[in-house]
Amino acid sequence: MAATRKPKLAVWKFASCDGCQLSLLDCEDELLAVAGAVEIANFPEASRAVVKGPYDISLVEGSITTPHDAERIHQVRRASGILITIGACATAGGIQALRNFRNIKELVPMVYPTPAYIETLNKSTPIADHVFVDFELRGCPISKHQLVETLCALLNGRKPNTPTYSVCLECKRRGIVCVMVAHGTPCLGPVTQAGCGAICPAYQRGCYGCFGPKETPNTAALSALWGQLGARDGDIMRAFRSFNAYAEPFRRESEAHEK
């Protein structure tokens, strides 16, 4: 990155809900400052102007679900200096990875009257299954604080500070009473990566895992505890099989409880 010009930022979308890139536009207080520090070179959700690549930083939202996108992600990689995946779709395949546990040929006709027209892959896969990823931001959606932190870190040549420990640490730090211990509410907090700020326990609800598995999660021990709280195998399977269903530790645990 030459000191004389602003680094170019590009935002790319694959199969997703648009929510993670919306997080950038939801940085109401920081948006103009970010726009002042980088050149927004390709961000179709916000601008019709497109500046040619290569791009210093690419934010990639969404998972790979079509043959066309499986090709396109390589073009994005080639045009990008640092490639950051943002959100559960890009980092784990997203909710649409629920197809990975079923037969796609049975699923498509449930939605489309003429299934033959639909060109889609059997599996929804994370970006890192296709190209090298420099950094990932978890979440469904991502935390906009983590997004701003990551951009600031890169612009200043330091490592982003995004912890890989569990939601429990954030929860304790906020002084929230444990919903599982005190109320018997099943919670995925012990195996889920921090980053959201322990929102669900703060609203008296169990964490549902939208930031995906923490580093070295003990999912089996948590499942056993859920069982003591009255959760059945089907409940445990569905709990692990949601927005990060195809992230390895969650996938294995959900399969262990599949009939």
Place this chain on the structure above:
Amino acid sequence: MKNRVVKVDYLARVEGESALHVRIRDRKVADVKLKVFEPPRLFEAFLRGRRFHEAPDITARICGICPVAYQMSSCHAMEDAFGVTVGGPLRELRRLLYCGEWIESHVLHVYLLHAPDFLGYEDAIQMARKHGSAVLRGLKLKKVGNDIVTLLGGREIHPINVRVGGFYRVPTKKELRALIEPLKWARDAALETVEWTGGLKFPDFEQDYEFVALRHPDEYPFNEGRVVSNKGLDIAIREFENYIAEQQVAHSTALHAVVRGRGNYHVGPLARYNLNYDKLTPSAKAAARKAGIGPVCRNPFQSIIVRAVETLYACEEALRIIESYEMPDQPAVPIEPRAGIGYGCTEAPRGILYHRYRLDPTGQILDARIVPPTAQNQATIESDLRQFIPKRLNLPQDKLTWQCEQAIRNYDPCISCSCHFLKLHIERE
């Protein structure tokens, strides 16, 4: 230039991936296609086998821009199936949450996505150089909407606090009252927004639409009402599929929603406004009048004014709800699942969003159907372009292309929503 092609390979400033292809032959519009190449995500398919209480969180992921709409439509559909009514303060809190989403989504569109077209900028960041105070007002106003959703829902995108029957946790009076001062500012800013949008230049483009929206006897519609139109439609939500059909049309491979026996229709702010004008607050009506629109507005370009008027309404409605709020004893109505079919339809910022679920006695979803607003508007967007282009054939290509984009953005289309059932059509010329 008898034969021309207008192409937009990747439509910007909308949510999702789409392209426009217009073919002009002998100075006539031969073909208009709004192509959606957003990958299909198969939500209705993988909802099968999930539990009823999972639907609000799962369907929210169809759209990061209007997750509250998906949560509301799915909750109402489930409650319909189980014979549960959510009333009192819980109902009011749902309206408040929706106010937040309307403010956030409308202001995003007005300031960041649509206004740059009217003022000749590629985006709001470029627009900010000359119109800095307007853009800052927009960002701050949008933030108030997000603050409502965050307080009530836990976070602005994919809120976590909505459940079938109500909420996981309801706010205290004191927590809600913290929103009063920001909302008073927002009300004034929304009023300025109405005036500001009224000062934009609009092409003369009145169309004879069939407007379709919810209508409720007592209030401007969010969650409940009958589905009505200005051409005689007046049905209960559960009758939706008897009157609305999705057709495959010859010129396009995408499914288009039509009123059976009549044709395409228009949903969204303009439809709501025309069908529910009498339910707006006096100040919202007065602001609209001052900005140059009366009780009837058929120019889709003026939807930007209507979004501003609805933003003003949402600020006033939010203030009313907060000021009269009494904390309920329970955060949610108890739910007893039973077998049946449930229907829900609520007013997403972009128009009516219909959900239908069939459930087994344990509350397991047997099948699901979701009809998002952009899917309903797609045929109308194309018909607008067929009317819009012929009078502008003398424009240079780049100007004509930009004006076509603007005409599509009138609908604030959310392609991410529409994709999950539209045919995938990859064609990047």
